Amino acid sequence: MTKDIDKQVVKSKKSKKKYSKETYIEWFKLMFKIRKFEEKALQMYGMQKIRGFCHVYIGQEAIAAGLESALIEGDGIVTAYRQHGIAIGRGVTCKAAMAELYGKETGIVKGKGGSMHFFDKPNKYFGGNGIVGAQIPIGTGIAFAEKYKGTNNLCVTMFGDGASRQGALHESFNMAMTWKLPVLYIVENNGYAMGTSVSRTSNVVELYRMGDSYAMPSEQVDGMRPDAVHEAVARAAEHIRSGAGPYFLEIKTYRYKGHSVSDPAKYRTKDEVKAYQDIDPVKVTEKELLTGKFATAEEIKSMKEAILAEIKEAVEFAESSKYPDASELYTDNYAEGDYPFLT
Numbered sequence: 001m002t003k004d005i006d007k008q009v010v011k012s013k014k015s016k017k018k019y020s021k022e023t024y025i026e027w028f029k030l031m032f033k034i035r036k037f038e039e040k041a042l043q044m045y046g047m048q049k050i051r052g053f054c055h056v057y058i059g060q061e062a063i064a065a066g067l068e069s070a071l072i073e074g075d076g077i078v079t080a081y082r083q084h085g086i087a088i089g090r091g092v093t094c095k096a097a098m099a100e101l102y103g104k105e106t107g108i109v110k111g112k113g114g115s116m117h118f119f120d121k122p123n124k125y126f127g128g129n130g131i132v133g134a135q136i137p138i139g140t141g142i143a144f145a146e147k148y149k150g151t152n153n154l155c156v157t158m159f160g161d162g163a164s165r166q167g168a169l170h171e172s173f174n175m176a177m178t179w180k181l182p183v184l185y186i187v188e189n190n191g192y193a194m195g196t197s198v199s200r201t202s203n204v205v206e207l208y209r210m211g212d213s214y215a216m217p218s219e220q221v222d223g224m225r226p227d228a229v230h231e232a233v234a235r236a237a238e239h240i241r242s243g244a245g246p247y248f249l250e251i252k253t254y255r256y257k258g259h260s261v262s263d264p265a266k267y268r269t270k271d272e273v274k275a276y277q278d279i280d281p282v283k284v285t286e287k288e289l290l291t292g293k294f295a296t297a298e299e300i301k302s303m304k305e306a307i308l309a310e311i312k313e314a315v316e317f318a319e320s321s322k323y324p325d326a327s328e329l330y331t332d333n334y335a336e337g338d339y340p341f342l343t
Helices: 003-008 021-046 061-070 084-090 094-102 135-149 167-179 207-214 226-244 270-277 281-291 297-320 326-330
Strands: 076-078 155-160 183-189 218-222 247-252
Touching: 021 061, 021 084, 021 094, 021 226, 021 281, 021 297, 061 084, 061 183, 061 226, 061 281, 076 135, 084 094, 094 297, 135 155, 135 167, 135 183, 167 183, 167 207, 183 207, 183 226, 207 218, 207 247, 218 226, 226 247, 281 297
Parallel strands: 076 155, 155 183, 183 247, 218 247
Antiparallel strands: none
């Protein structure tokens, strides 16, 4: 492993806390489901069943798992376009997700959003946003609404390391700290903004330190372990719900695939990829299920088979669903009826 890789990998350690058998199993099942969904999405893209942009979450699954187990009902999430895994963690079904990738009317947003623009109001999942960094002020606004309504909820606002360069982040951080908004900012630092490494775009490579400019509590988290993510999110959520204002987490993770399906990822070495695959969250958690005697090999096999069957059903569902009617172009659009420049 090179020195550069050493700097990027957060040393993976076992959690000092003990979690229940059920928690470890749920973490594993969700991560395995996301992994297999994304692998199938890539396969279907290669068969030209899925078109347009497609950014998969393979390698980053521990974030989705640890995040959900630490939140409470009513908390919201808004994120960027590498978002299938976060959406599935929120409760979007594999059927609705796959149908959306296919552009079918049975998709989570009726086939109108595609890979980057899921939305699920019942589960307070606010997307899936295609404009880099646009979700940062959106999440800040959602948090403002929660405070205005006097709820105990927070809004998790997620973005990539590339989006941390956007000016809207600083405006949002400043407003959120000034008004003590209930927002948890998370940068999923997978090391690359498209094909450009963090070290080539910023003198500050430990991104959590950006919170220091606003006296915002912040920390760096091992994003390859669901327990580490869970503990950090739970700690941040407790701070936020106390009324103390925002919290900022830099969750260091890695994507095994390119930025999108069109990216061959030639800017990385095989050694670098292997360094992360050695601490793969799905494999590590499966091993912990066995060593902790939370599940037998036969029970794990049964879990996997059930999830693979679910993914297969999702593909069949997407294949058999219809494309939206052309008239759907004119529905679900925001329009000002008396706008004077339309005739």
